Amino acid sequence: MAALLACISLSVITVFIEYVPAAERLENTYYYPLWYSFLIILLIHLAIVVFLTIPLSILTDAISISLAQRFIGGIHPVVSVVAGYVLLAGLSGMLFSVFVYRGDTFLYMGAIRHMSIITVIFACWQFALWAGARWLKNITHTKTQSKTG
Template identity: 45%
Template sequence: MTNQWTRSIWVVPFPIKCLAAILTSTSISLIVGIMEYVPLAERAEHTYYYPFWYTLIISVLISSAILLFLILPLSLFADHVLASRRMNRIVTKVIFAILTYLLLGVGSGVLFSIFVFKLDAFEYTGHYQYIVIMTFVFLLWQLGLSGLLSRGRDENRSDSIIDK
């Protein structure tokens, strides 16, 4: 393996990506569950409403499948593209990361719609917004978790230097 390939894989370590995927599916599912919940006082008569736990579990299953089998593998490719770019300024890195993950979200939405809706891929548009938002939440969780990990490593290094 070349140095560039190993550096691109470990832009965000794979276990952090997996943890970010789980946290993304959980947080998105909680938001969807809260948005879909109808309080007892506002429910119409003779109408069935799904319970909160059912909406939460179904949303976690769907979000986890999309994240683990579609967005996570494509994000490894996106990280490889981001690592191959020689960028010095932090603003440039952030802009390229946002644009790359926007393209990742749109591409994931197109792939999802082709496999799920077959020939009617562009007739329904609701899932595109959901998947693009999911990729940005996934990016935010990755950045937050990798920032915490790097901060913890820096503190451990400074503690070990002080001890010597």
Template identity: 40%
Template sequence: MPFSIKLFAALLTVITISLYVGISRVVTLAERAEGTYYYPFWYIWIISLLINAATMLFLILPFSLFIDPVLASMKMKGAGTRLIYVIVAYFLLGTGCGLLFAIFVLRMDAFRHTGPYLYVLIVTFVYLFWQYILKWIGKLRKRRA
């Protein structure tokens, strides 16, 4: 997959995951307790955007640049087999990146909490989803031209 598609997929992943986190963390006016400060949506979205951008640019994107040539060099007999290999490879990528993220963020408690692993794994699969959507759009544009 071309680097420009991977980079644009990374950008779309960061934006969509950050929007989801921002929307899910906002407390409506009806649910707010009196005398308690709640962060506004824009603040939650910006902080989430920065954390997701760092995770994507320093962990997931570089490792995916390593995995794609390995997948391309493997001889696979069909689209189903290729899909299974890609899903397994990105699952391992997400798990490994989640482990690295947990070690750097949680230090000695990296193996007690499963939240970072699941979060980075979800981000990895959203990234894979955006890559295939952009690749599919590129193929449609080539057919029309």
């Protein structure tokens, strides 16, 4: 869910970064409408999410759960999950930039900016969904306790 929400958020941000206002447009140059640019960018990001982020997310979940079960007293499960997803977001951004910029990832400032944005947005959505799930769990747990006595 976090990957899909990050995909939509990143598409909106990218469309507005690339948008050229009508007053600044060059003559005899065609500019795609805003909705068309959003749709194309969303499809590209969805392909990345489906083929890259979701499989890596499943791997990160498995590793985080394994570490949390193995080191119950050593490391806090939240720390391992957050660290895993920040690394996942950074890796996804780097792999995306490698494919987009054909191996010259760190030569372009746009690639570094894109990796940073992907990492922050994905980590924020992951944390927001985790916090929302914990909040819902606490509310339902509180309601069941109050009903039972």
